[in-house]
Amino acid sequence: MKMVKGVSVTAGIAFAAFYVSRLPFLQMLGMLVLAMLIGMLWRAVFGQRAALEPGIAFSSKYLLKAGIILLGMRLNLADIYHAGWHVFAIAVCCMMFAGAVVYGLSRLFRIDQTLSTLTACGTAICGAAAIAAIAPQIRSNENAAAISAAAVSLLGTVFTVVYSLAYHGLGFSPAAYGAFCGATLHEVAHAAAAGSAGGKAAVEMA
Incomplete structure (x- = not known):
């Protein structure tokens, strides 16, 4: 109760x-x-x-x-297959790029290595869920996990709103917009939320 x-x-x-x-x-x-x-x-x-x-x-x-x-x-596996190999290639490239850039910038600003790793993984993979999975593997303390999760969640929320507001000015088709959201927003909830601005087709692609 x-x-x-x-x-x-x-x-x-x-x-x-x-x-x-x-x-x-x-x-x-x-x-x-x-x-x-x-x-x-x-x-x-x-x-x-x-x-x-x-x-x-x-x-x-x-x-x-x-x-x-x-x-x-x-979703159906056939739909995922028909999305095309290029969608998966975009996702892989975005993950590698985001992870490398966030980790590199974190170390450049002399942020602790553990916090840098968690933030990079959270940004590149799937937000707080990735941080929760990786934190025990690198023996991170709760403080670092909480800070990195808060940072990626906050930024994800901000850009979810930005994408939604920008959708009509971007000129993307619903499928292209959905791929853009899915490739560049880490949390599934954020990708789906931003994709909803483009309708059902955009959400499914995201």
Whole structure:
């Protein structure tokens, strides 16, 4: 029962985002981006409430992952195959480039090697999930893992909003925009959120 309040708040934010996304000028942002913005606004106005934390943590850990799994179940391997080898080549190149650049810049600014490695992996692979998987392997402390996860999550959120706002000015087709989002945003949730600005085809490609 202690989780009900937090889950109720997250559900309320989700429903609010669903209806707000139907308003003129806000449709371009997509429901998922609006949900993130409403959640940030809620936190800024009402602060951190201890009573809500268990439900919010449950929603972010399990309900979000369940949603991503359901999103994946909508896809079919044939669709992934038909996306073409060039999409996978773009993804591999982006991963290698992002990992090398972030690690190199981190070391250039004399950031601790462990933190540099975690941040580079989180940026290049899949955000906080990659950091959580790699941290025990390199014997990272919780502080470094938390800092790197916060950094990549914050930047992912910022660029999710930027991509959504820029979509109509980029001139990409929905499929090209989806490939762009999927290749350059690390979190699956962020890629799907940004892709939603381009519609169903963009989300599936992302």
